[in-house]
Amino acid sequence: MASVRMQGLKKRFGAIEVIPCLDLEILDHEFVVFVGPSGCGKSTLLRIIAGLEPITEGDLYIGNQRVNDLTPAERDIAMVFQDYALYPHMTVYQNMAFGLQMRHTPAAEIDARVQNAARLLDIGPLLKRRPRALSGGQRQRVAMGRAIVRDPKVFLFDEPLSNLDAQLRGQVRSEIKALSQRLKTTMVFVTHDQVEAMTMADRIVVLRGGVIQQVGAPEEIYGRPANRFVAGFIGSPSMNFLPVTLLKGAAHLLDGRKLNIGATLEGQAVLGIRPEHFVPAPDGSGMPVEVTLVEPLGSDTLVHFLVGDIKCIARVAPDTKPLVGERLPLAVASGKAYLFDPDSGAALPAGILP
Amino acid sequence: MSVIAQLVIVAAGILFPIIWMVSSSFKSSADVTAYPPTFLFRPTLENYTRLLQTTPFFSYARNSLIESGSSTLIGLLLGVPAAYAASITRSSWPALVTLSARMAPGTLFLIPWYIVFRDLGMVGTYGALILTQAAITLPIVIWVLLPAFDAIPRSILEAAGVDGCGTLRSLWRVALPLVSSGLVIATILAFVFSWNYFLFALVLSDENTKPLVVAAFNYIGEGSTDWGGLMAAATLIALPPLVLAIAVQRWLVAGLTLGAVKG
Ligand SMILES: Nc1ncnc2c1ncn2[C@@H]1O[C@H](COP(=O)(O)OP(=O)(O)O)[C@@H](O)[C@H]1O
Ligand SMILES: [Mg+2]
Numbered sequence: 160m161a162s163v164r165m166q167g168l169k170k171r172f173g174a175i176e177v178i179p180c181l182d183l184e185i186l187d188h189e190f191v192v193f194v195g196p197s198g199c200g201k202s203t204l205l206r207i208i209a210g211l212e213p214i215t216e217g218d219l220y221i222g223n224q225r226v227n228d229l230t231p232a233e234r235d236i237a238m239v240f241q242d243y244a245l246y247p248h249m250t251v252y253q254n255m256a257f258g259l260q261m262r263h264t265p266a267a268e269i270d271a272r273v274q275n276a277a278r279l280l281d282i283g284p285l286l287k288r289r290p291r292a293l294s295g296g297q298r299q300r301v302a303m304g305r306a307i308v309r310d311p312k313v314f315l316f317d318e319p320l321s322n323l324d325a326q327l328r329g330q331v332r333s334e335i336k337a338l339s340q341r342l343k344t345t346m347v348f349v350t351h352d353q354v355e356a357m358t359m360a361d362r363i364v365v366l367r368g369g370v371i372q373q374v375g376a377p378e379e380i381y382g383r384p385a386n387r388f389v390a391g392f393i394g395s396p397s398m399n400f401l402p403v404t405l406l407k408g409a410a411h412l413l414d415g416r417k418l419n420i421g422a423t424l425e426g427q428a429v430l431g432i433r434p435e436h437f438v439p440a441p442d443g444s445g446m447p448v449e450v451t452l453v454e455p456l457g458s459d460t461l462v463h464f465l466v467g468d469i470k471c472i473a474r475v476a477p478d479t480k481p482l483v484g485e486r487l488p489l490a491v492a493s494g495k496a497y498l499f500d501p502d503s504g505a506a507l508p509a510g511i512l513p
Numbered sequence: 514m515s516v517i518a519q520l521v522i523v524a525a526g527i528l529f530p531i532i533w534m535v536s537s538s539f540k541s542s543a544d545v546t547a548y549p550p551t552f553l554f555r556p557t558l559e560n561y562t563r564l565l566q567t568t569p570f571f572s573y574a575r576n577s578l579i580e581s582g583s584s585t586l587i588g589l590l591l592g593v594p595a596a597y598a599a600s601i602t603r604s605s606w607p608a609l610v611t612l613s614a615r616m617a618p619g620t621l622f623l624i625p626w627y628i629v630f631r632d633l634g635m636v637g638t639y640g641a642l643i644l645t646q647a648a649i650t651l652p653i654v655i656w657v658l659l660p661a662f663d664a665i666p667r668s669i670l671e672a673a674g675v676d677g678c679g680t681l682r683s684l685w686r687v688a689l690p691l692v693s694s695g696l697v698i699a700t701i702l703a704f705v706f707s708w709n710y711f712l713f714a715l716v717l718s719d720e721n722t723k724p725l726v727v728a729a730f731n732y733i734g735e736g737s738t739d740w741g742g743l744m745a746a747a748t749l750i751a752l753p754p755l756v757l758a759i760a761v762q763r764w765l766v767a768g769l770t771l772g773a774v775k776g
Contacts, residue, residue: 209671209675210674211671211674211675230674230679231671231674231675232674232675232676232677232678232679236675237675238671238672238675240668240671240672241668242666242668244666244668244669244671244672245669245672246669246672246673246687247669247691248690248691257673257676257686258675258676258677261676261677261678261682262677305672305676309676
């Protein structure tokens, strides 16, 4: 159990700069999720913490110890790999016991810990099998078991759910979360899936091009995105973005229509509205939009429409039942309009008004 | 059809000399030089009994075993870590260097090589022969094992590192068991090549360290050649590599299935 601290961390692969300069502190016992699009440097960062990738510049601390020059073996971390990386020539039991044997744990204690982890993960009956005789979900569990038995300072997960089918993924997701609350070990979890990030994290770190875009609790990232990238990345379907001119509290769209959002700013901006924050407007008010596609999801309905040539989506209650071609008057839920700087994409502080 | 025909031709081409060698070793001295060659003859063991009675065959065999066994061992001791190091650092030059050493004709090195060992006073010693043949076994080991190590997913080796293994331990506990079939193939190939290696052994050995291949060569041209004895010796010399080659085949198949189901 320990904190993880990165100070002025830089990483280059030859001439390619993957992490320009990064500062981050992960607290003891915290479950932190690195999220971002593919290629943004999440795995690289995780592998740097693990010691599998050398640091180009800067410092890395685990607990109070600077670990830049320690091998993975010396860092007392455990990692669950994307492809699980089980040892094919060992049984499930041996796979889990191996890390303890390497650290000269007494055999009786190894056995106790392996049996305990097997019970926790419900893989007791598999202990004598080899990895090739396991399903993907079972392998995933064994990989977790191998990490758990070690009782390390930090757990590292590199997209461990990406090779599971959708149903299993949801299940394992909640299991990992429950496990993290039980083990109380520092966990760093990498994913490109914002749902995983939102559901599991104590804190989310949103990365783009090796640069931290925002660090915060899930509701903070969702409710107060620091910039247009974060706003668009978190939430599904994505936030709608419309270029607007702000005048007297209203947002004037390019096609001349206006939405009343009570903004105090004036001038050019990008208006961001989450699909779930559109509401059907009471008669006459709001902005009438022409429905181009309707996707009923059961719990709610996605309504597609165009504003100028920009595709937008609204999520409405299932009893709204709009028809394609129908003109549906929409308004923005009170206080749910986001405004971004049209050039830098930074959130404008006065964007969210009560 | 044409595939079968091709196989038959290839098989006949490969097998004919072997069959010729084995059958000649069971012919009497009259039959062996008969022209046109006889295909039906009374098999006799006289070549074998003469071979074992008139030559120290078993002491030559012991020399061969010592030299091939030791050079195979040295090849493995140096080649396994070398191949692993080349694989995990993703460097290709060691493979290239060993390849080029194998591609140059041995005769090029023969004289300088001889002079080196003569100056060291090692001509005729086991040491000289073992070191020389290790120069054959080392590249074989590297060449067989490098692709085998390369085929191990990097994440498995990284997992070993995270689990607490240093480089040597991840080689010993994780990588080597995963290339076990490659290891067996490398061992057998190294042994067979060294067993059959003739030219340098001819120059560097003396009567006490002479391996079988060189001893058999002495049958030729001492007055009249004893073809029957030569063929009997050749058959006995070819026996261990033949047996080992059959073993390699079994492991080759095992190796293929091992790769197909890697966890
Ligand atoms: N060993 C490497 N050599 C060169 N470039 C690399 C290497 N590993 C990763 N990269 C590059 O670094 C960037 C970040 O990679 P990665 O951390 O794997 O992204 P992510 O896990 O977020 O998808 C990518 O552009 C990738 O091409
Ligand atoms: Mg990745």
